[in-house]
Amino acid sequence: MDRFLSTATNKIDSKGRVSVPAHFRAVVAKRGYQELYALKALDRPALDVGGLDLLDRYEERIAMEDPFLQSADDMSYFVHGDSDFLKLDQDGRITVSEFIRAHTGITTEVAFVGRGTFFQMWEPARLAEYGAQVRARLLKMRQAASNEISNGGTE
Amino acid sequence: MDRFLSTATNKIDSKGRVSVPAHFRAVVAKRGYQELYALKALDRPALDVGGLDLLDRYEERIAMEDPFLQSADDMSYFVHGDSDFLKLDQDGRITVSEFIRAHTGITTEVAFVGRGTFFQMWEPARLAEYGAQVRARLLKMRQAASNEISNGGTE
DNA sequence: TTGACGCCCATATAGGCCCATGGTATCCCT
DNA sequence: AGGGATACCATGGGCCTATATGGGCGTCAA
Helix, strand or coil: CCCECCEEEEECCCCCEEECCHHHHHHHHHCCCCCEEEEECCCCCCEEEECHHHHHHHHHHHHCCCCCCHHHHHHHHHHHHCEEEECCCCCCEEECCHHHHHHHCCCCEEEEEECECCEEEECHHHHHHHHHHHHHHHHHHHHHHHHHCCCCCCC | CCCECCEEEEECCCCCEEECCHHHHHHHHHCCCCCEEEEECCCCCCEEEECHHHHHHHHHHHHCCCCCCHHHHHHHHHHHHCEEEECCCCCCEEECCHHHHHHHCCCCEEEEEECECCEEEECHHHHHHHHHHHHHHHHHHHHHHHHHHHHHCCC
8 A cells, every 4th residue: 555544643752752653654665755745734733744746746836836926935935934854763753843833733642644645743632623524514515415416315 | 855945943142143954054065055145035024045046046037127127227236236145154154244134133043944946034023924924825825726616617 | 452253162952873661463373 | 262472563761963052262354
């Protein structure tokens, strides 16, 4: 399997380190990532983490913009300034910097969430809350859809 | 990695010096910059710092302006006259001159912000404010885009 | 002579490397 | 099938190096 799947929560130790789930590390190795690129998600208190190809994709997108417009500058700030590299130590751990804590609210535990081509880091309680909201939205959407189909909704 | 990435804040000592983050120094070395060229960002209280290619980019920018207009002359002055070289001492520090302080408002701490091919120096509080504005603009841009998509139907 | 600046050294802390421990799931052998 | 051995993994911690920071001293120029 070469995609990031499932969710796991690990503890931060006294030196501020946390283990990246072994399954995720295997995916990182399989994809040949030498370094992990972390980006603050725009509308959520989470960190998106992936390989350098994530950065490459963003940079290609920026290159399409007029470099002298504000939008290009904004994107560059977001991609280059509001991001960081996460270095895995040889036990597969990363140190949780102030950069990460500030944006996510992470203090003692980290929830790692697989998202296919990348994964996310969350503060566990906030993730639970977010997950509940997502489920509620999906449920509402499905109910709306089955009503439209004139009460025929199966399940 | 050969790109300036992430943000770090360092303190200015009693002699007016501040350490350039080690990661940035590594990029400077990798890019083969012998000297750091610093110029005042056009519309922000920040300093753009990079190699000589940064100067090229600004000149390109000026070339796009109508040469008969005042603005081109202003910009030329700005780039060529109102700029400076930053010398790294052997511990990787630079002196924060009055030139820098006046434009940025920097007093006791400097936030170094990676921008890919160059980096910026900010007064930390001003950077925080600017970052919040950028994120708000990007979020708005994305929401506008997703509205278009839901009207258009494709993804 | 004074002040700015470069060079050198000192030190505390953060971060990386290495190894140890304990828990858990798995496998194997009887 | 049961019980013990084993492999893997999260976690903890010692130690050493790199880095940021502080400060002394000499040099050069105004």
